[in-house]
Amino acid sequence: MTISTIGNRMDFTGNNCTKAFSFTYKILLASDLDVFVGGVQKTLTTDYTVSGAGVATGGTVTFITAPGCGLAVAIVRDVPYTQSTDYPENDPFPAASHEDALDKLTMLVQQIKELTTRSWRFAAGSVRAAAGYVVDEPKALTFPRVKSDCTGLEFVTLVSCGTYADPVTTKGDLIQGNDLGSQERLGISATVGFLLRVLETGKAGWRAGGVSLINKTDAQADAGRIFAIDTACNNAFVAADVLACTRLYVAATEAIGDDCQGILAYASGPVTVLSAGQIARGDYVRKSATVGAVQTTCVNLLHHRPVPRGALGVALSPSLADCVNLLIFAYTAPGQQGLATVRGNKSQSDFSTANSVCTKMHLLADSLILTDSCNDLVVVRSPGSLTNDITVDNGNKDNGRDQSGAFTAGDIHFYWVYEGASAKLKTRSSVVAPCDRSGPTLPACETHWAYSHSMYWNANCLHAVTVRGRHVAYDCARTLLADAAATCETRVSLVTLVPLAAHRVHVHARALLPTGGTVGDHFLLGHRLNCIAWLVPSGAAAGACNSSLLILPNVNQELFYRFEGVGTASRLTLEVTGYDVPNGDQ
DSSP: OOOOOOOOEEEEEOOSSOOEEEEOSOOSSGGGEEEEETTEEOOBTTTEEEEOTTOTTOEEEEESSOOOTTOEEEEEEOOOSOOOOOOOTTSOOOHHHHHHHHHHHHHHHHHHHHHHHTSOOOOTTOTTTTTOOEEOOOOTTOEEEEOTTSSEEEEEOGGGGOOOOOOOOSTTOEEEEOTTSSEEEEOOOSSTTOEEEEOTTSSEEEEOOOOOOOOOOSTTOOTTOOOOOOOSTTOEEEEOOBTTBOOOEEEEGGGGOSOSOOOOOOOSSOEEEEESSOOOTTOEEEEOSSTTEEEEOOOOSSEEOSSOTTEEEEESSOOBTTEEEEEEOOOOOTTTTSSOEEESOOOEEOOSSGGGTTTEEEEEEEEEEEEOTTOOEEEEEEEEEEEEETTSOSTTOSSEESSSSOOOSEEEEEEEEEETTTTEEEEEEESSOOBTTBOOOOOTTEEEEEEEEEEEEOSSOBOOEEEETTEEEEEEEEEEEEEEOOSSOEEEEOTTTSOTTOSEEEEEEEEEOOTTOOTTOEEEEESSSSSOOOOSOTTOOTTOEEEEEEEEEOOTTEEEEEEESSOSOOEEEEEEEEEEOOSOOO
16 A cells, blocks of 8 residues: 555544544554644543544544633554564565555654654754754753854854843833933823823923813814714713814713714703804704714604703703803713603503403503613603503514513513614513613613513412602512511511512511410511511500511511510411512612
């Protein structure tokens, strides 16, 4: 058999899945391969097996564990530098073993060639190719350098290469060329806010900062109109010299909304900007297609934004001589645009028909403030009543779930949602609780949301509730604990009655001292028993029944109680009448 391939190695990349890697050159023994994964040599039989020894077309390396994603896999032929073929005198000519011996010699030649390709070599036409290089004996902590007569390499210290002074001496140092073309140190500015600029000397230096303006190169680059604009959120926008309005102002994006393309004029008081068209006193104004100019923002009378998206502010007077005086909108105070709110919440469970019991919720409110992920607000006045059915799939359906699969048992959260393109109001039910600006998973067409309330779903029914403002009241009080008399601190779970998102829980606690009970029996109740209710005061007559309506913080959806007293006949009953949710209703 002949050696018809010149390859001596195969390279692959692991994917954490493939175990078998083929090689296309002949080997005589399985041990004639070196296998590497990520530069680490692996062990035959321990890490991999080899098939195809003696086969001219090659074979396969099969790993015990698939190489990881992105790891380099190298299969290199490594034939021993030995000659093991014996020719006994007077024996028939051993053609097969003779050919294997020739194959091995060819493999060794290919192996040496592969080694040389990984070595430092002279080009064929180099004057040094014939003689090669002589390398001195290595010396510790030195560097190789070509000798002055180019006859070889020598090892020298850095001092031997000439003196060198490191100009970097202090945190923040920069290096630049000096007047003589050599390097010099440029220390960090001692003043915070200074910018690195090209000085009159032709070198760099630190100077007081300012806004860099960029000349536009399109048709708008006429005289006096220069500005820089960055379409990334939270960067500053600059409006500069526009006709007779020569003042320059800068403000952060937050002051104009979140469209990330606005141009804002800003000062400590009213400012003057170029107007596009006639603007009346009291009009909301926003950026215009004309560079640096503003125009009136149309505001829908039913669905409107208190600060329209992209608006700069309000006009203080009618536009005059192409300019208008503008009072900008200040950045909304922290927290005012966090969780969107519902005003006058009047939601209620739907018991209109037998088929709708347990699955539907009527949502009704006086007004809504809905927000999107960029803090853009939409106000809806008198939205009317909408009914959410949590059994309705989210696929192109209004007033249903925000997910495709049915809800499992747990807290369900109801939201008002707003479709920006059509100005249509809808509702969604979700397992995602409101948290800062994180709300339900909305289809692409639905842009804004406002949280209404939460309640528990047992995979079959919703509890019957009536919502007024922030308070969610059970239509009938739900028994949490009946005839309890534990003398040790005992935990009572609220998970199936009070959602985790609730702020407070309303509990009706009733202590009964039956006839024959001992005077002085009482109970302690609280979220850690450090908020105590004395339910049966000392001195109560036998047969007395004392009750209290308590409003406690919702801590981990649990309460604790403990019975105390001199008797054993008293009993405690706890009922949850409702809870409060953080929907912002005042």
